[in-house]
Amino acid sequence: MNGVSGKAVRVMDPITLIVTALVAGAALGVKDTAAAAVKDAYTGLKALVRKRLGGGPEAELVLAKHEKAPETWRAPLMAELAETGADRDGELIGAAKALLTLVEEAGGRAGKYTVDVRDAEGVQIGDHNRQDNIFHAPAGDSGA
16 A cells, blocks of 8 residues: 555554554663653553553553563463454554654654665665675785
8 A cells, every 4th residue: 555655554453553562662662762752652552551451460460571572472462452442442542653653753863764875785774683794805806
């Protein structure tokens, strides 16, 4: 699907959106360098999720476990959110969208998405990559 600007638009179901926002917020929101707006939005989203999950110690435990090991706890959290009707909670979905927008803006300001690789060799772009390079002198170049 294309957006108005001609850029591709990716549509997520509401539960995936909420959980993705929680992961993004946890990744940035706990850093000292994160903007106050990101931290506040993450705290607000967690509060809404906690409330949606019943607000008790069990909700706090689910959120804490997900924050520490998001891949392990992604499916259980998604199931819990679906069971509680989070996919129809406009306030919760709006908070998730707002947090993801702030995270995108923070990444752009930090230069994370601005990469110039003109005339570069052996380049990888993205997070958590590994690359091993071996550079050789061009044929006929004796190095002298």
